[in-house]
Amino acid sequence: MNVAPHLFWITSRAAGGAALLLASASVGLGLMMGSKRKTENKRDFRAVHEALSLTALAMVALHGLSLLGDAWLNPGLGGIAIPFVGAYRPLWTGLGIVAGYGLAGLGISYYFRNRIGAARWRRAHRLTAVFWLLAIVHTIGAGSDAAQVWFLLISGALVVPAALLLALRWLARIGGAGESPQRFPMAASSAPPAR
Amino acid sequence: MDSYEKIERKRNARRRRRAQQLRAGALRSRVVAISLACFALLWGIVFVQMATGNDPVLGPAAPHGSRTASRPRSSAASGSPPLESRQPEVVEPEPVEPEVVEPEVEVEEPPVEEEFVEPEAVEPEPEPEPAPVVTSSS
Numbered sequence: 080m081n082v083a084p085h086l087f088w089i090t091s092r093a094a095g096g097a098a099l100l101l102a103s104a105s106v107g108l109g110l111m112m113g114s115k116r117k118t119e120n121k122r123d124f125r126a127v128h129e130a131l132s133l134t135a136l137a138m139v140a141l142h143g144l145s146l147l148g149d150a151w152l153n154p155g156l157g158g159i160a161i162p163f164v165g166a167y168r169p170l171w172t173g174l175g176i177v178a179g180y181g182l183a184g185l186g187i188s189y190y191f192r193n194r195i196g197a198a199r200w201r202r203a204h205r206l207t208a209v210f211w212l213l214a215i216v217h218t219i220g221a222g223s224d225a226a227q228v229w230f231l232l233i234s235g236a237l238v239v240p241a242a243l244l245l246a247l248r249w250l251a252r253i254g255g256a257g258e259s260p261q262r263f264p265m266a267a268s269s270a271p272p273a274r
Numbered sequence: 275m276d277s278y279e280k281i282e283r284k285r286n287a288r289r290r291r292r293a294q295q296l297r298a299g300a301l302r303s304r305v306v307a308i309s310l311a312c313f314a315l316l317w318g319i320v321f322v323q324m325a326t327g328n329d330p331v332l333g334p335a336a337p338h339g340s341r342t343a344s345r346p347r348s349s350a351a352s353g354s355p356p357l358e359s360r361q362p363e364v365v366e367p368e369p370v371e372p373e374v375v376e377p378e379v380e381v382e383e384p385p386v387e388e389e390f391v392e393p394e395a396v397e398p399e400p401e402p403e404p405a406p407v408v409t410s411s412s
Contacts, residue, residue, distance in 0.1 A: 082325050089324065093317035101309055126298035130305035138313065223331050229319060 087148035092223055094145060096230065098138035099218055100237050102182065105131035106211050107241035110248055132186045139179045171220030174213050181210030208245050 082089070108128045112121060143159040146152055158165035162180075163173035185207045192200045215238065224230040323329050 080325055080327050080329075082321060085324060089317060089320045092320050093313055096316045097309065097313040100312055122294055123297060123301055126301045127305055130302040131309075134306055134309040138309070223329075224320070227330060233316075 084150065087145045088151070090145040091142050091149065094138045094141040095218070095222065096224065096234070098135050098142055099214060099234055101131050101135035101138060102211055102214060103234070103237040103241045105135055106208060107237065107244055109207070110241065110244040113248070129189070132189075136183055136186055139182065143176075143179065168221050171217055175217030175221060178210045178213035178217055182207065182214070185210065211241075 105128055108124060108131065112124050112128060146154050146159055147156070152167060154165050154167065158167075158172075160176070162176040163169050165172050185204055188195060188200060188203065195203070218234075219225050222230075320329075
């Protein structure tokens, strides 16, 4: 098969997959950092978390922008930038665009933490998990490789642990105010300590 | 605490901070390298999948109409192929058959004989019987 006409399409698919993997790793690491477990290398964790987040955002940007070069899909700038406007699976791609904006906004807001206020920023930063879940929904709904075994294996290795950590965090929140947060050590704190 | 100790502590703190910064920088560059490798790996997988014809969208195993949810407006406007297949439209030239001009041959047609249609014999209708005369005595 002649692959040359589909190079932009391949790039977009690969970037989307990489973005999902990196975002999952970043969310998982962020949840681990939120624990009250004493670790001496929290600063290292923070550096890795930051780098993972930024590379994930770069991959999200590449995922969308490379579609502009795909002569077959030809979504146009509006199709990749405005949610629910594109002609191809508008709901699923719209959710992906919303997730991308959310992740980008919350990720970049870290650098304006002093202006926003640390407490407010932490509360907002918790929403990252919601946008990450939206990105997973987008992958399942619109992803060409979502049903492929290799993709499920690769992404499952990072998505499932992060999802488990998130579930533990939410369970700890729902279960309670009265219970000791040490029951779920990694869920005790909501956000990484300020730098 | 004398000034010598203070200076020594500051120097140690600065050294630790610098080491931390260096370690963080190394970690960041490692993460970026791993991310790029991950992207390249996925790119390679999708490329090979597509080149070997096993692509979930283009390959023979693709469910019919899997990407037929809707047709991109722009592509429809520009005359691109529909979503049913990502295959580029290949316009095969229609084979042009050379026109063979057959020499006209005059064929004498036989004269058309007019068929004689015999008129059907029309039987005369029977005359209606006269109605019986009704008298007052009967």
